[in-house]
Amino acid sequence: MTTSRDIGPKNPAQQVAEAAVDFVDERSGVKTGARWFLFRNIPAGTSWFQTLGFTAMVVFGMQAITGIILAMYYVPDTQGGAYASIQRITEEVTWGWMVRGMHKWGASVMIIIVFLHMARVFIWGAYKYPRELTWITGAFLLLMTMFMGLTGYLLVWDQKAYWATVVAVNIFASAPVLGPYIGDILRAGPEFGPATLTRFYSIHMLVIPAGIATFIGLHLYFIMRLGISEPPWSKRRLRIERDEEDARRAAVREHAKALPGAVAYPATWSAGAKDGTR
Amino acid sequence: MKQADKRAYDKDYAQAKKTGKPFFPYAIFKDTVIASLTVIGIMILAIVVRVEVGEPVNPATTDFVPRPEWYFYFAFELLKIFKNQDALTPVIMATFMVPNILILLLIVWPFIDRGPERRIWKRPFALGMTVIVTSMLCYLTWMGANSPSGVSSQGLPVSGLDEEATKGMAVYMANGCGSCHMVAGVGAPGPGPDLSSEGSKGWDNAKMIAWFKAPKPPMPSYASLPPAELEALATFVNGLGTTYK
Numbered sequence A: 001m002t003t004s005r006d007i008g009p010k011n012p013a014q015q016v017a018e019a020a021v022d023f024v025d026e027r028s029g030v031k032t033g034a035r036w037f038l039f040r041n042i043p044a045g046t047s048w049f050q051t052l053g054f055t056a057m058v059v060f061g062m063q064a065i066t067g068i069i070l071a072m073y074y075v076p077d078t079q080g081g082a083y084a085s086i087q088r089i090t091e092e093v094t095w096g097w098m099v100r101g102m103h104k105w106g107a108s109v110m111i112i113i114v115f116l117h118m119a120r121v122f123i124w125g126a127y128k129y130p131r132e133l134t135w136i137t138g139a140f141l142l143l144m145t146m147f148m149g150l151t152g153y154l155l156v157w158d159q160k161a162y163w164a165t166v167v168a169v170n171i172f173a174s175a176p177v178l179g180p181y182i183g184d185i186l187r188a189g190p191e192f193g194p195a196t197l198t199r200f201y202s203i204h205m206l207v208i209p210a211g212i213a214t215f216i217g218l219h220l221y222f223i224m225r226l227g228i229s230e231p232p233w234s235k236r237r238l239r240i241e242r243d244e245e246d247a248r249r250a251a252v253r254e255h256a257k258a259l260p261g262a263v264a265y266p267a268t269w270s271a272g273a274k275d276g277t278r
Numbered sequence B: 001m002k003q004a005d006k007r008a009y010d011k012d013y014a015q016a017k018k019t020g021k022p023f024f025p026y027a028i029f030k031d032t033v034i035a036s037l038t039v040i041g042i043m044i045l046a047i048v049v050r051v052e053v054g055e056p057v058n059p060a061t062t063d064f065v066p067r068p069e070w071y072f073y074f075a076f077e078l079l080k081i082f083k084n085q086d087a088l089t090p091v092i093m094a095t096f097m098v099p100n101i102l103i104l105l106l107i108v109w110p111f112i113d114r115g116p117e118r119r120i121w122k123r124p125f126a127l128g129m130t131v132i133v134t135s136m137l138c139y140l141t142w143m144g145a146n147s148p149s150g151v152s153s154q155g156l157p158v159s160g161l162d163e164e165a166t167k168g169m170a171v172y173m174a175n176g177c178g179s180c181h182m183v184a185g186v187g188a189p190g191p192g193p194d195l196s197s198e199g200s201k202g203w204d205n206a207k208m209i210a211w212f213k214a215p216k217p218p219m220p221s222y223a224s225l226p227p228a229e230l231e232a233l234a235t236f237v238n239g240l241g242t243t244y245k
């Protein structure tokens, strides 16, 4: 088989495409940027546990898409409109039950994935120098993800959600000093009512998503700038530690030879360590 | 971390990168596999466990079970632990102090654990925290998932009720008081305190009704109930453990 590269001039479509990419690259540097992003090196031992952050991001994207579709049908009206629109999405709209189901399950799965991601970062000590700020932006992401769950729960406007949210808002409102103000802000007034639903709706679909998007941006900036951490027990690290241990033991042995008796205990201790009898 | 440790880390990490692999395709491949499996899993869940539409909201009948989503069960269970309004276990521990201490710890953690060691088996404190926090969260969530969600419609095992108190008990049942309070062993063990001997406090009905209308959080207000029902409910609750046993 021959390609256009082997004989004659290039396929005109390809010529146009290449010219377009070059035009954009000359002005924006995307090609260079993408090449840097894709082909920069990461530590060789990078593990499957390091996929959880990306997965959280993908699930957030899925929540955004299903959420936008739900918003096309949802009506934030306490006089039965909200409830009826949820009913319509679930029972009438084509694939509506699927979109709502994915959004609802997506919320639970996102919490689990974010928690597991955090656990992996914690266990690996990946928040240590120089990644402290990556951790802090992540902590805010966890809090905002949970707050998404809280505000979204009310929107279906059924008994269970309504009363659970009344109790939750009461808890916020009972905090000392700022509590009453926070309660008023969440409820959009002193009482739970129609204004509360529209307030939760806009917090759920505008305020927090904007916050999460911003913090994911910051989080990713830090990750790209600092590089993804190496597993603390990567093959490379273990080899270095073994070499260091060997060197230390050799030094102890040298020392023991020079001063017989004085360091007999450490010498036998490290000999035991070598064949695993320690 | 000391300056020397930082420089040592920078050097070691640069070395790891130099002997590393390109982001594409190695990391991208793994990322795509796990993210795709997760999204497929969510779709399967959505198909197998269909979403439901619950009872419509009715702020007048407070016949409710205040159950949050499962990922807040731990906070809800915390309320039950600190439900006694006494000096040792005040509710404010569960509603304010414990959550805020946890949030603060979460945010400042990198400044608490600053040593250069990253292997978990050489960080006993961090390992202990992982085990304790994870098992606490799992335990509380499990407790929340298994907690009784209300009172059966049969009524409460309380005798000696007069006409007014019978009405009061009906109001108690209809408004889901039992999903937070226990009377004579029936109902949820929290977040509210056990009301079995509430009468021994010696409150009069006016004081009790004032409480129903403006209770201490997290208990919701019952100001929307008709005055006659509030009166009956107050009579019933004020006699618990004394007149009605």
Ligand code: HEM
Residues within 6 Å of the ligand: A049, A050, A051, A052, A053, A054, A055, A056, A057, A060, A114, A117, A118, A121, A126, A127, A131, A134, A135, A136, A137, A138, A139, A140, A141, A142, A145, A216, A219, A223, A227, A228, A229, A230
């Ligand atoms: C919406 C939530 C979150 C998203 C979308 C997200 C995204 C990511 C991504 C894509 C990475 C790259 C490496 C990996 O996948 O493991 C990462 C790394 C990291 N994340 Fe997150 N994250 C989230 C929440 C959190 C939370 C809750 C924390 C901790 C409190 C956190 C702390 C970190 C740290 C310290 C790193 C750097 C780890 C390393 O270099 O090994 N993140 N995050």
